[in-house]
Amino acid sequence: MNKGPLHGKTVVDLTTALAGPYATLLLSGLGARVIKVENPVRGGDSSRNNSPYISAEGLSAQRTSPEDMSVSMMLRGRGKESMTLNLKHPESRAVLMDVIRDADILVENYSAGVTKRLGIDYASVRTVNERLVYTSISGFGAGSDSGDRKAMDTIVQALSGIMTTAGEPDDPPVRFGLPVGDLVAPLSAVIGTLGAVLHAERTGEGQHVDVSMLGALTSLVACEPFDALESVGFPLRTGAYVPGSRPSARSKPSTGGSPSVRPPISSPRACSGRSAAPTSSSPRTSEPGTPA
Numbered sequence: 001m002n003k004g005p006l007h008g009k010t011v012v013d014l015t016t017a018l019a020g021p022y023a024t025l026l027l028s029g030l031g032a033r034v035i036k037v038e039n040p041v042r043g044g045d046s047s048r049n050n051s052p053y054i055s056a057e058g059l060s061a062q063r064t065s066p067e068d069m070s071v072s073m074m075l076r077g078r079g080k081e082s083m084t085l086n087l088k089h090p091e092s093r094a095v096l097m098d099v100i101r102d103a104d105i106l107v108e109n110y111s112a113g114v115t116k117r118l119g120i121d122y123a124s125v126r127t128v129n130e131r132l133v134y135t136s137i138s139g140f141g142a143g144s145d146s147g148d149r150k151a152m153d154t155i156v157q158a159l160s161g162i163m164t165t166a167g168e169p170d171d172p173p174v175r176f177g178l179p180v181g182d183l184v185a186p187l188s189a190v191i192g193t194l195g196a197v198l199h200a201e202r203t204g205e206g207q208h209v210d211v212s213m214l215g216a217l218t219s220l221v222a223c224e225p226f227d228a229l230e231s232v233g234f235p236l237r238t239g240a241y242v243p244g245s246r247p248s249a250r251s252k253p254s255t256g257g258s259p260s261v262r263p264p265i266s267s268p269r270a271c272s273g274r275s276a277a278p279t280s281s282s283p284r285t286s287e288p289g290t291p292a
Contacts, residue, residue, distance in 0.1 A: 004031020009104040009197070012096075013037060013080060014120070016045045018179060019137050019213065020109035021076040023186035027105065027193070028079040035099060036077065040084040047073040087118050096120065101128045104200070105193060109137040111150075122208045132206040133196040137189050141212035151213055156181035160217035165226065169235040181213040188216045 006027060013024040013036040021036075028034045038044035050072035053063045060068070085092040100106060106125065108115060115121040115136075122134040136142040139151015154175055157163050167174035192209040200206050226236055 006032035014108040018182040135209040153179040185216040
C-alpha cells in the first residue's frame with residue numbers, strides 16, 4: 001500500500017476555520033501525520049460550530065445535543081490526530097514545544113502578533129528545532145503592517161481585484177461563490193511547505209513559509225493580462241464566455257431542444273475583415289443573447 005510521499009513526516013497543526021485546516025488536510029492526504037492542537041477554552045476549532053450538524057437522526061441546521069458533529073469539521077478534520085492545549089499557560093506551551101521538537105512541519109493561521117505573544121513564533125520554536133518548516137497562512141502576510149484588520153474571504157476577494165473579473169459586462173463587482181481566498185492560499189502554502197521540506201532534507205535547516213490570502217488571489221489575477229485584453233476591446237467581465245476561446249459557453253435555445261455552443265465575445269479588432277456568415281461545413285452560431 002502506498003503511504004504517500006510525506007509518510008514519516010509529522011505536522012503540528014495550530015490552525016482553525018478553513019484556510020489553515022485545508023492546508024493540513026492536504027498534507028495529511030500526502031501521507032503526513034497531522035497532530036491538531038485545539039484551544040479547549042474556546043471550544044476547539046471554530047469549524048466545530050459551523051452548521052449543518054450530523055447526528056444519529058441525520059442532518060440538522062442546529063445542534064440538538066453535545067454529540068452532534070459539524071459537517072465542516074468532519075470534512076476538514078479527517079485524517080488528523082487531536083489534542084487540546086491552552087497555550088496561554090506555560091505548562092501547555094512546554095508540552096507543545098516537546099511535540100515541536102520531533103516535528104517536521106508546523107502550520108498556523110493565528111491573527112497578527114498572536115504567536116509572538118504566546119512565545120510560539122518562528123524565532124522561538126527554531127530554538128528547539130532548527131530543521132522545522134514553519135508555515136504561516138494569514139490574510140495579509142505574517143510580516144505585514146495590517147494591524148488588527150481581519151481578512152474575511154469577501155474582503156480579500158475585493159482587495160485582490162478578482163471580483164472585477166466575475167459576472168456579466170455591466171455587473172458590479174461579484175463575489176465568487178466559493179471562498180476562493182480561503183481555498184487558494186492553502187494550495188500556495190502546501191507548495192511552499194513541500195519546497196521547504198526538500199530544502200530541510202538537503203541542508204538540515206528549516207524555513208518560514210509566509211503565505212497571504214491577498215497575495216494568493218492577486219497572483220491569480222496577475223496570470224491573465226486583463227489590461228492588455230481591455231486595451232484591444234475585450235470587456236473585463238465576460239460572464240460565461242471566455243475571451244479568445246472557441247467554443248466557450250452554452251446557452252439554452254428559446255425554442256427548446258439541446259443547448260448550443262456559442263462563440264465568445266470577440267474583440268472588434270480581432271474580428272475586423274472576417275465574414276460573419278456561416279459556411280456549409282460549420283455549425284450555425286449567433287451573437288450572445290439571441291436564439292440559435
